[in-house]
Amino acid sequence: MKELLRLLGIIRTYHWWMILAATLGFATIGSGIGLLMSSAYIIAKAALQLPFHELQLGIAGVRLFGLARGVLRYIERLVSHSTTFKILSGLRVWFYESLEPLAPARLLQYKSGDLLQRITKDIDSLENLYSRVIAPPLTAIMISALLWFLLGSFSPMFSITLLCFHAFAAVGIPLFTGHINRGTATKMAGIQAELQSMTIDFVQGLGDLMLFNRLDDHTEKLYRLKTDELKLQRKQALIQRLHEPLIGLLMNSAVLALLWTLTPQVSNGTIDGIYTAVIIIAVMASFEAFLPLPDATHHLETSATAGKRLFEIIDTKPAVPSPHHPERFPDVHSIKFENISFTYPQTFTPTLSSLSLQIEEGEKVAIIGPSGAGKSTITSLLLRFWEPSQGDICIGDRSIRNLDPETIRKNIGIVSQKTYLFSTSIRENLLLAKPDADDKELKNSLTFAGLSSFTTKLDQWVGQHGMKLSGGERQRMAIARMLLQDAPIIVLDEATANLDTVTEKSVIQSILGLCNKQPAKTLLVITHRLRDMAQFDKIVVLEKGCIVEQGAHHELLKKNGLYASMWSLQHRQTPPELLTDS
Ligand SMILES: Nc1ncnc2c1ncn2[C@@H]1O[C@H](COP(=O)(O)OP(=O)(O)OP(=O)(O)O)[C@@H](O)[C@H]1O
Known part of the structure; x- marks a missing residue:
């Protein structure tokens, strides 16, 4: 009743x-x-x-x-x-x-x-x-x-x-x-x-x-x-x-x-x-x-x-409350995680514990660490999918708690591990990121993502959930979408995991090049594969929800800690032509 x-x-x-x-x-x-x-x-x-x-x-x-x-x-x-x-x-x-x-x-x-x-x-x-x-x-x-x-x-x-x-x-x-x-x-x-x-x-x-x-x-x-x-x-x-x-x-x-x-x-x-x-x-x-x-x-x-x-x-309470009077999105796009702790509901061990991290505007940062270390959780918190149980995250000088979650997502271009493609054409899937984009922009973004062969078939159906495309093609579609969004902050969460090593290298190089163009974009890359690491300003090594090491590639190699052991393990059998930065 x-x-x-x-x-x-x-x-x-x-x-x-x-x-x-x-x-x-x-x-x-x-x-x-x-x-x-x-x-x-x-x-x-x-x-x-x-x-x-x-x-x-x-x-x-x-x-x-x-x-x-x-x-x-x-x-x-x-x-x-x-x-x-x-x-x-x-x-x-x-x-x-x-x-x-x-x-x-x-x-x-x-x-x-x-x-x-x-x-x-x-x-x-x-x-x-x-x-x-x-x-x-x-x-x-x-x-x-x-x-x-x-x-x-x-x-x-x-x-x-x-x-x-x-x-x-x-x-x-x-x-x-x-x-x-x-x-x-x-x-x-x-x-x-x-x-x-x-x-x-x-x-x-x-x-x-x-x-x-x-x-x-x-x-x-x-x-x-x-x-x-x-x-x-x-x-x-x-x-x-x-x-x-x-x-x-x-x-x-x-x-x-x-x-x-x-x-x-x-x-x-x-x-x-x-x-x-x-x-x-x-x-x-x-x-x-x-x-x-x-x-x-x-x-x-x-x-x-x-x-x-x-x-x-x-009647379920939202995980993330929206501010009643949101502040304007800041013009400076640095990111600061201040003493962040977070535990998923119905779990007992904290996924992130007292994590603090400063990323300057235009900086290129790689977050690496073993599976389950909490790397993707950092992204979820930044995008306001979850609320940290302790600490604060700031973009520029503003706490993201005071920003409209929709505006945050508009200003962060993300390519994640799982790309969802709608059961429609290549064009419609790209327009999701920029509804008013013209064909030239769509084709440029596809070429940038290494999908130049798609530029002539914009109206081709991608299949149910994009099943007519390979895993790598789906991920490159997501990269093309991210490019169209043209956000000042870019987050790549295992974005190139489904690509072969040569394509991965070329896509990463293009993204790094894009981020270096003025105005420089802040780049956060979560990855398992340690490639082109010397090109990142900072590498953050995460283990069990805590930052165990951070610094530039050569500094971390010198430390001979977790990063150095992951690096040597991965590069033992890597062909010499891919080891450009060691
Ligand atoms: N929605 C959820 N509910 C409960 N636990 C979760 C949820 N999402 C993730 N976790 C748990 O939180 C921990 C960290 O997950 P997260 O995805 O951040 O790790 P990761 O470092 O990105 O791992 P991977 O490299 O394998 O993607 C894992 O133990 C995972 O099982």
């Missing part, structure tokens, strides 16, 4: 649209009742063979209500669909806006399939919140009130009798079907999320499943989940099928009860017999408004479950 109230709070901006659509729904059903009442009136009068002018009122009613019903139904559909889509788009915008500050840190705990299920299906199911949960009770209340007045004009007894049946249709049947349906919406959402995750794993990991001969196990699990989903769907369908006969039963009972109270009054002449059919027909027609109510309880539970799943994400 709490979730529903929160959802109603979110969509309250559309309350006038909702009221209009419900009023139109009422007017449409009301016209239907008027049409049937007028028809019953004409038939009853005609049966008595009264003169034609006695039928005039009924004929006018049939014309008016017949026409009004069609026109109103059309307008009602138009308004209620438009209201539904307005609400749906409002909910989508709200969800995406709330999701953005949580990415990427807080979203790591969700399986991608589950997240997809929440973003698509859960929001889609809220489509029914207005049309199936809010609108039907509103319309039913208005129709019940109309009948109260109509029948009350004959006898208050009729109104009270019908009200009892309407109340039972509005509360009793939905409570009954809601009770036997309880929990299915929650179970269904869980199963569908699991199914979505497993299907994504199945498609993306098909190669590995075949390689390890686990295809049958995975298919079996998918089959079991699909069977559970079908069972639940069957149960829901059976319950839904119950609604119509139950409402029909209630309608016929109401007719019988009304006849029972009406007959004595017609017999003693209190009510003209002509109105018997009019009243009975009105009573029968009024139940049309109650037909969707039992379904509303099912959609109420589905909406509440979807709301709960969405709020579960939305």
Whole structure:
């Protein structure tokens, strides 16, 4: 219930649209009742063979209500669909806006399939919140009130009798079907999320499943989940099928009860017999408004479950708070890590411990160290993906805590270990970095990244996740993107790991050359492969989250510490033509 109230709070901006659509729904059903009442009136009068002018009122009613019903139904559909889509788009915008500050840190705990299920299906199911949960009770209340007045004009007894049946249709049947349906919406959402995750794993990991001969196990699990989903769907369908006969039963009972109270009054002449059919027909027609109510309880539970799943994400506190009044991005692009410590959530050992590092503007710094030393974590903190548990990071004279995370990311060009390419053309993937870039700029960046062969196929599809490109080509695409971004700070996190040694050398040389051009760019390179190290102003050696050595290449070699041993280990078998800087 709490979730529903929160959802109603979110969509309250559309309350006038909702009221209009419900009023139109009422007017449409009301016209239907008027049409049937007028028809019953004409038939009853005609049966008595009264003169034609006695039928005039009924004929006018049939014309008016017949026409009004069609026109109103059309307008009602138009308004209620438009209201539904307005609400749906409002909910989508709200969800995406709330999701953005949580990415990427807080979203790591969700399986991608589950997240997809929440973003698509859960929001889609809220489509029914207005049309199936809010609108039907509103319309039913208005129709019940109309009948109260109509029948009350004959006898208050009729109104009270019908009200009892309407109340039972509005509360009793939905409570009954809601009770036997309880929990299915929650179970269904869980199963569908699991199914979505497993299907994504199945498609993306098909190669590995075949390689390890686990295809049958995975298919079996998918089959079991699909069977559970079908069972639940069957149960829901059976319950839904119950609604119509139950409402029909209630309608016929109401007719019988009304006849029972009406007959004595017609017999003693209190009510003209002509109105018997009019009243009975009105009573029968009024139940049309109650037909969707039992379904509303099912959609109420589905909406509440979807709301709960969405709020579960939305209520997560962002890993990185955004400043309310961000400062301007500084003009000086030096970087300072001051006594930084950081521990990932649900882990106990700190990934970085009291790390301090000064990088001057235009300086070229390499960060090296064993796997798991915390090198990439430094980048994540700089990009404001995570918040350090201790210490501060400054760009120029400003703490990054006071800068807008979006502006920080705009000013840091990054090429990481994992390059995500969208399933579109080479051009579209490049334009991500600079939407207004012209073909010349795109081609220059591709040539710079060693992809001159791509300059003639800008509109070629790169395949799903760029699968039509080799690992090296994907990484060079990321380098081309970084170049287009033209940021004053560049971070390369194992950017050349997938390149062959000759291409790697040429790409690194080009990037170093680019950084030396005026205005000089600040360059931070995270690497395992110790190549061209003499060209870096500073090399920082990280081990277990602490800086163990830092200095220029020749200084560190002289120290004969961790750097020197890594260097000699890597260069023992390196061809002499690559050892330019030793
Ligand atoms: N999201 C995360 N949640 C929990 N632990 C994490 C997360 N990301 C990284 N770690 C852990 O933090 C440590 C440092 O990871 P990081 O990626 O910074 O190391 P690295 O030096 O860049 O390693 P590599 O050279 O292998 O890329 C590792 O032990 C890793 O398992």
